[in-house]
Amino acid sequence: MSEQPRMIYLDHVSKEYDGVTVLDDINLYILKKEFVTLLGPSGCGKTTTLRIIGGFEYPSTGRVLFEGKDITGMPPYKRRVNTVFQKYALFPHLNVRDNIAFGLKLKKMSRAEINKRVDKMLDLVNMSGYGKRSVDSLSGGQQQRIAIARSLVNEPEVLLLDEPLGALDLKLRKEMQLELKSMQQQLGITFLYVTHDQEEALTMSDTIVVMNAGHILQIGTPKTIYDEPANAFVANFIGESNIIRGTMVRDELVCFSGVDFPCVDSGFGENAPVDVVVRPEDIVIVGEDIGQLTGTVKSVLFKGVHYEMMIESHDFTWKVHSTTMQPAGSRVGLSIVPFNIHIMHPMKEEAR
Amino acid sequence: MKQFLKKSYLAIILIFLYVPIIVLIVQSFNSGKSRAKWEGLSLHWYQELFSNTSIMNALWVTVTVALVATVAATLLGTLAAIGIYSMKKRPQALMMTITNLPNTMPDIVTGVSLMLLYIFAKVERGYVTMVLAHITFDVPYVVLSVLPKLKQMNKHIYEAALDLGATPTYALTHVIIPECKQGIVTGALLAFTLSLDDFTISYFTTSPLVQNLSTLIYSATKLGISPVYYALSSLMFVVLLVLLLIVNHRTADNK
Numbered sequence: 001m002s003e004q005p006r007m008i009y010l011d012h013v014s015k016e017y018d019g020v021t022v023l024d025d026i027n028l029y030i031l032k033k034e035f036v037t038l039l040g041p042s043g044c045g046k047t048t049t050l051r052i053i054g055g056f057e058y059p060s061t062g063r064v065l066f067e068g069k070d071i072t073g074m075p076p077y078k079r080r081v082n083t084v085f086q087k088y089a090l091f092p093h094l095n096v097r098d099n100i101a102f103g104l105k106l107k108k109m110s111r112a113e114i115n116k117r118v119d120k121m122l123d124l125v126n127m128s129g130y131g132k133r134s135v136d137s138l139s140g141g142q143q144q145r146i147a148i149a150r151s152l153v154n155e156p157e158v159l160l161l162d163e164p165l166g167a168l169d170l171k172l173r174k175e176m177q178l179e180l181k182s183m184q185q186q187l188g189i190t191f192l193y194v195t196h197d198q199e200e201a202l203t204m205s206d207t208i209v210v211m212n213a214g215h216i217l218q219i220g221t222p223k224t225i226y227d228e229p230a231n232a233f234v235a236n237f238i239g240e241s242n243i244i245r246g247t248m249v250r251d252e253l254v255c256f257s258g259v260d261f262p263c264v265d266s267g268f269g270e271n272a273p274v275d276v277v278v279r280p281e282d283i284v285i286v287g288e289d290i291g292q293l294t295g296t297v298k299s300v301l302f303k304g305v306h307y308e309m310m311i312e313s314h315d316f317t318w319k320v321h322s323t324t325m326q327p328a329g330s331r332v333g334l335s336i337v338p339f340n341i342h343i344m345h346p347m348k349e350e351a352r
Numbered sequence: 353m354k355q356f357l358k359k360s361y362l363a364i365i366l367i368f369l370y371v372p373i374i375v376l377i378v379q380s381f382n383s384g385k386s387r388a389k390w391e392g393l394s395l396h397w398y399q400e401l402f403s404n405t406s407i408m409n410a411l412w413v414t415v416t417v418a419l420v421a422t423v424a425a426t427l428l429g430t431l432a433a434i435g436i437y438s439m440k441k442r443p444q445a446l447m448m449t450i451t452n453l454p455n456t457m458p459d460i461v462t463g464v465s466l467m468l469l470y471i472f473a474k475v476e477r478g479y480v481t482m483v484l485a486h487i488t489f490d491v492p493y494v495v496l497s498v499l500p501k502l503k504q505m506n507k508h509i510y511e512a513a514l515d516l517g518a519t520p521t522y523a524l525t526h527v528i529i530p531e532c533k534q535g536i537v538t539g540a541l542l543a544f545t546l547s548l549d550d551f552t553i554s555y556f557t558t559s560p561l562v563q564n565l566s567t568l569i570y571s572a573t574k575l576g577i578s579p580v581y582y583a584l585s586s587l588m589f590v591v592l593l594v595l596l597l598i599v600n601h602r603t604a605d606n607k
Contacts, residue, residue: 054511054515055514055515056511056514075514076511076514076515077514077515077516077517077518077519081515082515082516083511083512083515085508085511085512086508087506087508088506089506089508089509089511089512090506090512091509091512091513091527091530091531092531093527093530093531093533102513102516102518103516103517106516106517106518106522107517150516151515151516154516154517
């Protein structure tokens with residue numbers, strides 16, 4: 001992706017409301033045709049970031065650049081970005097067709113051209129034949145499709161999506177995730193997507209930006225974020241994980257739970273305190289005699305694809321995912337291959 | 353027995369409320385001048401009503417004042433409601449109190465204070481002062497009908513319009529106002545109705561030379577009232593009843 005030019009650049013953007021800092025010195029660029037997701041818990045500042053790019057809020061300090069030009073104070077109706085709002089925000093007094101045509105009419109386009117484009121959009125979102133319907137008669141999923149069509153018909157350079165699938169049920173959400181991703185690839189538009197759902201972020205994004213408390217914690221591809229979380233917060237937020245305090249004995253050797261484990265990370269120094277992350281699916285259950293660690297199975301939960309077992313070793317309870325079940329109470333051995341041990345700089349205690 | 357009591361209680365209330373009006377309407381069709389005696393059905397008083405120039409003048413004043421006041425109050429009230437809606441919580445609460453206050457104040461207070469204001473400002477009382485007074489008491493009712501509609505609206509609708517390229521003015525006229533149209537029409541009907549039947553405030557804010565129907569009837573009663581006024585009052589009752597039914601029907605529909 002790096003050969004693409006920068007579409008949007010947030011240059012040291014901060015935002016305060018009545019003395020409360022909601023965004024603290026955000027630096028972020030978004031490349032052309034990239035699918036970027038802002039991911040974080042509610043109140044982390046992800047929606048504020050989106051609204052600053054949309055022009056609905058102005059930063060307290062810092063600049064917003066669009067294709068290199070400063071648009072910090074530009075009102076929303078002059079920006080070449082469109083937004084899909086959380087609760088759709090369709091116009092109830094207009095029917096489906098007029099909702100989609102709203103932006104085109106403002107561009108003084110001919111009626112024939114408007115009709116052509118609206119039909120094409122209805123087709124794209126699989127809603128052909130719904131043009132004359134009132135928006136109130138549509139289901140949540142259908143309203144969301146119309147909201148997407150209403151934005152995309154204006155051919156924006158960047159589409160901003162504020163938790164657009166939040167109100168839909170799980171099955172519909174999964175379908176829409178795939179559809180959104182294919183629309184983005186088909187149209188070649190930059191998408192900036194806000195969500196608190198880590199699975200959604202991993203499925204759709206080229207780049208994920210993990211945010212918390214007004215800060216960016218990590219920017220990377222879904223794979224990097226998942227496999228190499230920058231700190232314990234990211235590791236916890238993205239997927240399930242076991243996070244344990246450890247000591248980096250030397251390069252490629254880490255000690256935790258009283259055992260030395262070979263690993264693949266280096267550059268932390270010798271005898272340095274670190275946080276160690278191991279994903280539940282990366283712990284292999286072996287015979288008690290050959291495991292690097294030993295423990296007792298405390299509980300077993302059936303999760304559909306796998307079993308989730310809590311296994312207590314002498315100073316830590318490990319969460320383990322496995323397709324084969326060990327009964328509660330049995331003694332087992334645990335083993336972790338070096339590649340699946342992720343070392344992170346320790347987080348300050350209060351940030352956990 | 354219990355059922356019977358329940359029903360008769362309601363009946364008694366309705367009788368007390370409406371018997372005077374029914375008597376008035378019946379008397380307006382009495383051909384004789386005496387109220388004590390029924391001298392046969394006739395439209396005589398209605399004919400006289402429409403040939404009475406002072407009453408026709410007052411009717412003209414009443415209707416035009418109501419129309420002008422309604423248009424002005426609807427415009428001001430709608431814009432005020434939109435302004436109040438976009439305020440932050442605390443100033444919004446303050447503005448709502450200020451808006452509601454005139455509604456709860458007795459009409460006589462509003463009337464007398466407006467009269468004092470006009471005297472103080474050395475404005476000669478007449479048609480214009482009456483229109484201004486009517487606008488004053490109509491505005492809060494428009495605000496109160498429009499504001500709930502705005503609050504029902506998805507709060508991102510305005511931003512969505514801007515996002516799609518609408519200027520703030522275009523978004524206001526093509527999205528916000530159509531969205532609360534029902535509230536605006538209800539407010540306008542309410543303002544018109546209140547303006548038509550206002551007596552107290554009109555009485556203090558006009559001169560004896562410019563009379564509306566209610567002030568005219570009031571001055572007529574001093575001289576011993578002619579049955580023409582029964583006919584007039586009956587017609588006013590019917591017009592106001594119809595307007596109120598429309599307003600209530602609209603409010604019920606909105607829920």
